[in-house]
Amino acid sequence: MASLTFLGAAGTVTGSQYLLEVDHHRILIDCGMFQGLKPLRLRNWAKLPVHPGSVQSVVLTHAHLDHTGLLPRLVSNGFGGRAFCTAGTADLCKLVLPDAARLQEEDARRANQGRYAKHTPALPLFTENDAAEALSRLQPFGFNRPAPVAPGIEAEFINAGHLLGSAYVRVRRSNATGGTLLFGGDLGRYSRPVLPDPSPGVACDVLLVESTYGDREHPPEDHGAELARIVRETADRKGKLIIPSFSIGRVEEVLYWLKKLEDEQAIPVLPVYVDSPMAVQALEYYRRHAAELDPDARPARGEVCAFCTERFSPVGSARESQQVVDAKGPSIVISASGMAVGGRVLHHLAAGLPDPKNTVLFVGFQAAGTRGRDLIEGAHQVKMFGQWVPVHARIEKLNAMSAHADAGEVIRWLRTFPKAPGITYLVHGEPPAQVALKARIERELGWNVHIPEYLEKVDVAL
Ligand SMILES: [Zn+2]
Incomplete structure (x- = not known):
């Protein structure tokens, strides 16, 4: 026994x-x-x-x-x-x-x-x-x-x-x-x-x-329709789409959808930045083990990477990250942490939340007591780096990814x-x-x- x-x-x-x-x-x-x-x-x-x-x-x-x-x-x-x-x-x-x-x-x-x-x-x-x-x-x-x-x-x-x-x-x-x-x-x-x-x-x-x-039960699959709407609306306003995301697993899924929507011309081609060293390294591991993944996540013939959108940029050093924070014009920034409790995404949020042109999109569960939870519950300001940051950006949430x-x-x-x-x-x-x-x-x-x-x-x- x-x-x-x-x-x-x-x-x-x-x-x-x-x-x-x-x-x-x-x-x-x-x-x-x-x-x-x-x-x-x-x-x-x-x-x-x-x-x-x-x-x-x-x-x-x-x-x-x-x-x-x-x-x-x-x-x-x-x-x-x-x-x-x-x-x-x-x-x-x-x-x-x-x-x-x-x-x-x-x-x-x-x-x-x-x-x-x-x-x-x-x-x-x-x-x-x-x-x-x-x-x-x-x-x-x-x-x-x-x-x-x-x-x-x-x-x-x-x-x-x-x-x-x-x-x-x-x-x-x-x-x-x-x-x-x-x-x-x-x-x-x-x-x-x-x-x-x-x-x-x-x-x-x-x-x-x-x-x-x-x-x-999870909400029914919408084949990226909601994400496409959010990208288009933000691009129309000439704003930035900031996506706080867990570094491993979720980033891959977000990129998969962005690439698919680009391929289907359902969204404009925008610069897409992945600003998280851990996420960039995880992406590399996903590419290396592509044979274990779903066939749709393996690179198509002639492609290097099934996750790389047309204007995809992994962000390396803190200086490069700051350049993305400072950059003007429509773009998509995917950065950790997923609940906005730390990490580089805070710099993007501190710079991006006060501007009504921008959108912050949450793609994962937001636990009680996190900034992410405060934002999806409609907070008018959040504290970051010891200062109150006013929230004028649009806040969105996708429930389908789990x-x-x-x-x-x-x-x-x-x-x-x-x-x-x-x-x-x-x-x-x-x-x-x-x-x-x-x-x-x-x-x-x-x-x-x-x-x-x-x-x-x-x-x-x-
Ligand atoms: Zn698990």
Whole structure:
């Protein structure tokens, strides 16, 4: 018998981490950071229920921080093994883990400058050195090939279509005796550009599946019509279109649509700047791994890049970035961070928000307490660099872009399984979404579904 302990993403959407114990071996599936409200973030400091040095290996489903962000800490606390992942995940980890370390170190420094930190100096969750050490442990492995993650135990990555390199993971014994576990990771969407559809499900006894949008359906696809309208209206006003965007994944989708709309002559050809070093590097990784992407994201014959619009410019140095900030005339600027909490996009917003010719377009979820949320809720001014900036630019939001399957798409994926798993655990979701999805799976598929609690430990057949 083996056991599975839900160390995160239980009743919440972050902190994905599951401890599999089998034959005295310990394997962690995902090693994600908790994000969001403080009680959740405090869990990042919690001790593992077992010593990190006793963990044989880690298996990462994809590079998002809520699935990988605690790996540097695990390593600094004594984990000595390898972290298996796909090549795409390994590449994207080279961007996200050092970046997360820098933010941790900055936060700690800032806290130590405050008056409360005198007696208990704030520490970063992990440092850039820890992140570098974690990167050295990554063991890239191809899709659809069994990786030996512990003696007699293998894990196989199957493309999940959620992010470059993203996978769901099948774990079973190398000698094919015993049961099969399927760790769903995050599930992508159907018929979307850039990423392929999620691969069909495979027979398993235990399934973990995400429930982020378990009570919601995404708006229907408009084939870029709304984006085209926003680009045209901004160009007609001779304004700039500023798009705060997450550096990885979303930038590719925005560029895909801009290029398509240009090709269809649905929008004028404008200079398009990608002003985020991380986004530019991620774009390069997407190009390098184009064979794993949706066919529509592979360059057409004679093209260098499926994401490069006619007048596409990656922005490098801070000086070049300032030149784009100062430039007049219609253009499109895509820059991070996606919720306008930091990064180069702040300079574009500080210069662009006071001008009614401009448009700021949000393309992702805006969490409470962020500038992005304030802006979409109609703030007349926002504080940036210590000053109030008046908001006269037009503020727009596109809801259609999401990397996570909605409830209907989860059900659609579950219908591709050759048979019902013995048990399906709903993870990576807030309770209302989980309750709704559980009821729907039971009603529509008749499957056995359980919603695990944080730190719950269950027996699994393996
Ligand atoms: Zn994800």
